[in-house]
Amino acid sequence: MTVVTAPGGPRANARPFLYGDEITAIARALESGQYGHGAETEAFERELAAYLDVPDVVAVATGTAALHLALLSAGVAPGDEVIVPSLTFCASVQAILACGARPRFVDVDPATLCTTADDVRVALTPATRAVMPVLYGGRAIDLTGLREQLAAQDIAIVEDAAHAFGSYTGPRRVGAAGDLTCFSFDAIKALTCADGGAIVPRTAGEAAVLRRARALGITRSRADRGAALSYTVDGTGFRYHLSTLHAAIGRVQLAHFPEMETRRRRLWTIYAAALRDIENVTVVDLDVAHTVPFTCTVLVPAPLRDEVHTRLRAAEIAVGVHYPLNHLQPAFSRWASPLPRSEALWRQVLTLPFHPAMTENDVHTVATALRRTLRLAADNAPAGATAPNQDKGHRPHPKETSQ
Numbered sequence: 001m002t003v004v005t006a007p008g009g010p011r012a013n014a015r016p017f018l019y020g021d022e023i024t025a026i027a028r029a030l031e032s033g034q035y036g037h038g039a040e041t042e043a044f045e046r047e048l049a050a051y052l053d054v055p056d057v058v059a060v061a062t063g064t065a066a067l068h069l070a071l072l073s074a075g076v077a078p079g080d081e082v083i084v085p086s087l088t089f090c091a092s093v094q095a096i097l098a099c100g101a102r103p104r105f106v107d108v109d110p111a112t113l114c115t116t117a118d119d120v121r122v123a124l125t126p127a128t129r130a131v132m133p134v135l136y137g138g139r140a141i142d143l144t145g146l147r148e149q150l151a152a153q154d155i156a157i158v159e160d161a162a163h164a165f166g167s168y169t170g171p172r173r174v175g176a177a178g179d180l181t182c183f184s185f186d187a188i189k190a191l192t193c194a195d196g197g198a199i200v201p202r203t204a205g206e207a208a209v210l211r212r213a214r215a216l217g218i219t220r221s222r223a224d225r226g227a228a229l230s231y232t233v234d235g236t237g238f239r240y241h242l243s244t245l246h247a248a249i250g251r252v253q254l255a256h257f258p259e260m261e262t263r264r265r266r267l268w269t270i271y272a273a274a275l276r277d278i279e280n281v282t283v284v285d286l287d288v289a290h291t292v293p294f295t296c297t298v299l300v301p302a303p304l305r306d307e308v309h310t311r312l313r314a315a316e317i318a319v320g321v322h323y324p325l326n327h328l329q330p331a332f333s334r335w336a337s338p339l340p341r342s343e344a345l346w347r348q349v350l351t352l353p354f355h356p357a358m359t360e361n362d363v364h365t366v367a368t369a370l371r372r373t374l375r376l377a378a379d380n381a382p383a384g385a386t387a388p389n390q391d392k393g394h395r396p397h398p399k400e401t402s403q
């Protein structure tokens, strides 16, 4: 096995990980002369479906395109509301707006940074048409107890599983629970196509709608292929297909994915052990036994977070903050209402460098720097700044209350 990207260590927050044979696959795809949607794309779809143990998968150009099409196929239209956590990448929200619908932002659980069934239940209104749980860090979300109510009200669950390819929900992979599930295969995801995405449809009819919509609304029977004079536009559509070149990368990545699962679980577990005893650090739990971790996120006291972030960045430790809250973004503020838990949490979030080429030594470098920097920041902070519950509206994590 050859890792063809430079290791990056703690200087990268996230990075693509290549196995080496992507280069041959790309060369083969280039030589084929067919670069758009093609046989590679369809083979990738079949292999994804087999891996996830689902009847079908529809490949698309990006995770954002996957969300957009999934919402449309669930019937989301102007005037509808879609429930979504504010703590997500802005792509989740843009996909809702692209349907002409409006986001209804909800809080997340501080222990997981994921939405709970209770958060969703209280946000339901007569206008709710879909719920978009975001599987933060790759962790599956349990909406047991709410599913029947949503089904009875004809409200779809469109999972934003951009982070969660390969993770489990119960005994099956995410995507196999019967919801419309959307994955991202962008550059830094556990499975990368450079750019790409996929949707697990709920029915064969939905798969056909999605395939048409990703190809500008064009329908064409297999027999028609190559007959350039004939095509029929049967509905709304976008240029959202996954190219042969991207699919070729994805197929290689999928064949190696068991190795990726092991690498990411191991890295997260090493991190959790290295961070366990650091004062003022709470590791956001990912249920690592069932998750292919996408991030290692920690919570630190809000008054120290920005200084810790700045100092670590200056020391070339690429910490990040995922994500700036969407309801506070200028473009989305007209749909905002206060979310005290998310607002308190967001000021505590730090995402640590996390990518599969990192070594155990890299993790210890990050942990040592975090410990040292937190001490420095605490020494500079006004007395009492790191006392538990300093944030109004912050629901204390068990570790904080035990200090």
Ligand SMILES: Cc1ncc(COP(=O)(O)O)c(C=O)c1O
Residues within 6 Å of the ligand: 062, 063, 064, 065, 088, 089, 091, 092, 134, 160, 162, 163, 183, 184, 185, 186, 196, 197
């Ligand atoms: C939570 C979440 N949703 C959606 C997306 C969009 O995926 P893509 O970048 O493939 O469009 C991302 C990408 O990082 C994401 O993190």
